[in-house]
Every structure is written in structure tokens, then in C-alpha cells.
Amino acid sequence: MQSKRGVTVKLSGRQLAVMRVLWQQREATVAEVQQALETDPPLAYSTVATVLSRMERKGLITHRVEDRQYYYRAVVSEVGANQSVVGDLVDRVFGGSPAELVNQLLASDQVDADELERIKQLVNEHAKRTKRKS
Structure with missing residues (x-):
């Protein structure tokens, strides 16, 4: 930090x-x-x-x-x-891979349907912001 x-x-x-x-x-x-x-x-x-x-x-x-x-x-x-x-x-x-962190979360019992929808929403918002910066 x-x-x-x-x-x-x-x-x-x-x-x-x-x-x-x-x-x-x-x-x-x-x-x-x-x-x-x-x-x-x-x-x-x-x-x-x-x-x-x-x-x-x-x-x-x-x-x-x-x-x-x-x-x-x-x-x-x-x-x-x-x-x-x-x-x-x-x-x-996770060896520097955020995708591996997400994969581990999704493979666990910690992500219910509501959380999955929230994750999808966050990914879509991030993709839109990233696209605008390009």
C-alpha cells in the first residue's frame, strides 16, 4: 500500500x-x-x-x-x-492473475445468484470504462 x-x-x-x-x-x-x-x-x-x-x-x-x-x-x-x-x-x-481469483470465487460456494448478477454488472461497467479510455 x-x-x-x-x-x-x-x-x-x-x-x-x-x-x-x-x-x-x-x-x-x-x-x-x-x-x-x-x-x-x-x-x-x-x-x-x-x-x-x-x-x-x-x-x-x-x-x-x-x-x-x-x-x-x-x-x-x-x-x-x-x-x-x-x-x-x-x-x-494467484500468480498475478485476477482471472484465477475470479475463477476460484466462482468455483466456491461463496457466490450465489445475486452475487453473480452483481459481478456481471461490475464486469460490464468496467468493460465500458475501459473501452472509453481506448
Whole structure:
């Protein structure tokens, strides 16, 4: 994933969970992130603070201070993160072939008739956009 500084960064599962909290809440303290993570057992306050600090050093998040309280917010967009995760999955698991990813989804029980119609609609819309660019 690319931060605003143009550095490619990959998120761990815990970092992605923290980013989801920040995307949803826009801004949160360590305690608010800790509460929203809903892990079992709950993560220690110090663990959440460490994760946030490391993410800030990587350029994924930033903070502001108000009354000695740190308020964190995401620097990386949710769309950018999702694209990065999918791109990494396609590269690592499907040899760089998006068609293989789609084939695997269609071969699984995860795609019902409604989902299949939605996929067809998305493919048609993408084809139209791609045709216009040519």
C-alpha cells in the first residue's frame, strides 16, 4: 500500500483492524481504538499504543494532541488499502492473475445468484470504462 509519502507498506492483520477503526471513527484515542477492536482477550492498552506508534512511524496514521491526549487518524485511504490487499493476494496466491481469483470465487460456494448478477454488472461497467479510455 502507498502512504502519502509514496512508500509501499503492507498491513498486518492487527494493523488492518486498527485502520478499520480509524476509518470508521475518523479519529480515536488509544482507549477508543482498544475498545473498538473487540478482541478476545482484549488487547492491553500498552499494546494498542505500541501498534499505533509503529503505524505512525510508517506513515499510515498521524495524530494531534489536545489536553495531553493523542487523537489518531488514518493517512491512508480505505480504498487504497483495499486495492493493495487485493493486489497482494492476486500476486501471492494467484500468480498475478485476477482471472484465477475470479475463477476460484466462482468455483466456491461463496457466490450465489445475486452475487453473480452483481459481478456481471461490475464486469460490464468496467468493460465500458475501459473501452472509453481506448
